[in-house]
Amino acid sequence: MIDSAQTNELIASSDDAHGLSDHEHHDFRVFGLLTFLFSESLMFGGFFATFLVLRGAAAQWPPEETEVELLLPAINTIILVSSSFVIHLGDDAIKKNDVKGMRLWYAVTALMGVVFLGGQLYEYLTLGYGLQTNLFANCFYLTTGFHGLHVLVGVFLILGVLWRSRREGHYSDTQHVGIEMAEIYWHFVDIIWIILFTLIYILALL
Amino acid sequence: MAQAQIPIQSMPPMPPEMPKAWKWYDYFTFNIDHKVIGIQYLVTAFVFYLIGGLMALVMRAELSTPDPDVLDPELYNALLTNHGTIMIFMWIVPAAIGGFGNYLVPLMIGARDMAFPRLNALAFWMVPPAALLLIGSFFFGGAQSGWTAYPPLSEITANTAQSMWILAIVLVGTSSILGAVNFVVTIMKMRVPSMSWDEIPLFCWAMFATSLLALFSTPVLAAGLVLLFFDINFGTAFFKPEEGGDVVLYQHLFWFYSHPAVYLMILPIFGIMSEVIPVHARKPIFGYKAIAYSSMAICFVGLFVWVHHMFTSGTPGWMRLFFTISTLIVAVPTGVKIFSWVATLWGGKIRYTSAMLFAIGLLAMFVFGGLSGVTLGTSSFDIHVHDTYYVVAHFHYVLFGGSVFGIYAGIYHWFPKITGRMYNEPLGIVHFVMTFIGTNLTFLPMHSLGLHGMPRRVAMYDPQFQTLNQLCTFGAFLLGASILPFFINMVWSWINGPEATSNPWNGLTLEWTTDSPPIVENWETLPTVTSGPYEYGMGKTLPYLGINGAEVAEESATS
Numbered sequence A: 001m002i003d004s005a006q007t008n009e010l011i012a013s014s015d016d017a018h019g020l021s022d023h024e025h026h027d028f029r030v031f032g033l034l035t036f037l038f039s040e041s042l043m044f045g046g047f048f049a050t051f052l053v054l055r056g057a058a059a060q061w062p063p064e065e066t067e068v069e070l071l072l073p074a075i076n077t078i079i080l081v082s083s084s085f086v087i088h089l090g091d092d093a094i095k096k097n098d099v100k101g102m103r104l105w106y107a108v109t110a111l112m113g114v115v116f117l118g119g120q121l122y123e124y125l126t127l128g129y130g131l132q133t134n135l136f137a138n139c140f141y142l143t144t145g146f147h148g149l150h151v152l153v154g155v156f157l158i159l160g161v162l163w164r165s166r167r168e169g170h171y172s173d174t175q176h177v178g179i180e181m182a183e184i185y186w187h188f189v190d191i192i193w194i195i196l197f198t199l200i201y202i203l204a205l206l
Numbered sequence B: 001m002a003q004a005q006i007p008i009q010s011m012p013p014m015p016p017e018m019p020k021a022w023k024w025y026d027y028f029t030f031n032i033d034h035k036v037i038g039i040q041y042l043v044t045a046f047v048f049y050l051i052g053g054l055m056a057l058v059m060r061a062e063l064s065t066p067d068p069d070v071l072d073p074e075l076y077n078a079l080l081t082n083h084g085t086i087m088i089f090m091w092i093v094p095a096a097i098g099g100f101g102n103y104l105v106p107l108m109i110g111a112r113d114m115a116f117p118r119l120n121a122l123a124f125w126m127v128p129p130a131a132l133l134l135i136g137s138f139f140f141g142g143a144q145s146g147w148t149a150y151p152p153l154s155e156i157t158a159n160t161a162q163s164m165w166i167l168a169i170v171l172v173g174t175s176s177i178l179g180a181v182n183f184v185v186t187i188m189k190m191r192v193p194s195m196s197w198d199e200i201p202l203f204c205w206a207m208f209a210t211s212l213l214a215l216f217s218t219p220v221l222a223a224g225l226v227l228l229f230f231d232i233n234f235g236t237a238f239f240k241p242e243e244g245g246d247v248v249l250y251q252h253l254f255w256f257y258s259h260p261a262v263y264l265m266i267l268p269i270f271g272i273m274s275e276v277i278p279v280h281a282r283k284p285i286f287g288y289k290a291i292a293y294s295s296m297a298i299c300f301v302g303l304f305v306w307v308h309h310m311f312t313s314g315t316p317g318w319m320r321l322f323f324t325i326s327t328l329i330v331a332v333p334t335g336v337k338i339f340s341w342v343a344t345l346w347g348g349k350i351r352y353t354s355a356m357l358f359a360i361g362l363l364a365m366f367v368f369g370g371l372s373g374v375t376l377g378t379s380s381f382d383i384h385v386h387d388t389y390y391v392v393a394h395f396h397y398v399l400f401g402g403s404v405f406g407i408y409a410g411i412y413h414w415f416p417k418i419t420g421r422m423y424n425e426p427l428g429i430v431h432f433v434m435t436f437i438g439t440n441l442t443f444l445p446m447h448s449l450g451l452h453g454m455p456r457r458v459a460m461y462d463p464q465f466q467t468l469n470q471l472c473t474f475g476a477f478l479l480g481a482s483i484l485p486f487f488i489n490m491v492w493s494w495i496n497g498p499e500a501t502s503n504p505w506n507g508l509t510l511e512w513t514t515d516s517p518p519i520v521e522n523w524e525t526l527p528t529v530t531s532g533p534y535e536y537g538m539g540k541t542l543p544y545l546g547i548n549g550a551e552v553a554e555e556s557a558t559s
């Protein structure tokens, strides 16, 4: 049975659908994003499964001439994981109607994301092997590259939030779905990285 | 949203930019109305059904003689690849999910549109470019490795065309994920408040299960295809055994999607069946909950059966055992549905409309295809008939006798609602008879061909198979001809058919409470659910909510 509070919400949203049929449903966007990210995580799942199957069949993984570096990715991991906390500060700020604070924390997050990408690029350039070198390199570049693409999208989402927030009153303590969605996406990218880091770098130590 | 906090009873005036009805050219634009998008999907898919069907006829012409005398064998390979791809990704999936799903789900749950109308339009507009990529690939020889695109074949033949093929599939895959997100959110959140979970029409349950399955499986296929794309174009070796890669890995990634894909193609059809049968049998559906939950069960078990396509890929014994058992288990919830429909028909006052004829035909064909599916799911038998015409026979019974029959049933059933016109019943019956005979003439002999060892995907074959092949070819051309009465009926009736009332079949689901065709945004005042959707034969009629939301006495409906 539907309780009455929920009923009101449903009535409200169907009215909303009538008056504003030209717009997406703000109330459902977070739910929609979560559904999409669930699906997206399974694409990473496909890549991770591939990685593990190929690793299981290989005599040595990673092979001798394609070892991975550890220090730089570890620093990168710290940056990305802490950026997840920073972006949450931004979310806290907007809940207190502090748009300036939100802008600050989101800008810092975007910056950390860019630093992460820069670190990734530096790693690619200094590793001494490329995509085609061997099977491990195939997996390495494909998974980290695909993840990096997601980080880039996340940075653009945050920049989008910053761009929109320049207009006064666009976001407030009661109206900030876009901010929330950017944060959720950023956490998603972060979680994927932790799995990826474990698979590629930590497992290489074993 | 300040407005969203307060329940408002009276409607705000129509925004000026939303017209009362759409003009013909609106159907060729980026339109966000779910009904327009539904029709866009259906019509686009039908065009590709014709294209894919023509490919099949050319192949059947080739196979009327044992020698490869009509076509160049490589073109034959390209045709068989693209016939399968188009029929699956450009016809059945977009028609069943995109077409009926988008058109009917909001109408059935009392919503004005899908949760994300723009996303919905975006998802549709990914299909035409994908289709152009597939058609365009023929200028580069056409992909030749079958719709399964197994490496190494897919990596060593027609590289450009194969890459275009991959891009096309990734595009439609993305489209179907976006569509699935929309369906899940819409069905969970957008129901009219008076509708509880056990009053949701079974078609919507089916769409819900379908969407969950699409969300689970499609991204894995995308992953596999991206790897294949890298192997072909960027020199990686994921699926190249000579460099340590693994071809069987591709098969796992592919079938993890493509087995559930058969449910993407049949679950919405099961939903259509559960709507059409009770309406025309004038009886409550037998086992509402059993049908609803069996969709969810199929969705869950269906994720763990994919290796039954790979019994001959060096699969270890324990896998054969496990996946044989899981495959046989998945037949159980399917059987539950079949028995429920038969029980619904039992003792009903059946109206033999074209929709009902196709539904009953589907029941017969699908049971046949389901039984051959059970035999194929048993590894000990499958190993003998793998990649023979027996497999071709099986999946055409399921996909043509099942999915396509169901799409026809759905088109006839909702034609009055969609177009506001009645179709011509005798012509519909002619269409059914031709299709039914054609299907069996084309695909029944293939069982025998396969059991006698004729391999699939070949342009030439041993002369001993010629007679049966000619029978198949004859049946195929009969099937091709069966499109004519259908096409004439649809076009002529859409223009000149007698006007349809809002509820010509006396249905009890919510789409019948609004005009035929429904107004933009579906209702002036949202309908209220007062009874379950299938309480037929109990003297229930549906209030018709006229233009101003007042209940209007319906002109006595044909019964």
Ligand SMILES: [Cu+2]
Binding pocket: B258, B259, B262, B305, B306, B308, B309
């Ligand atoms: Cu299967």
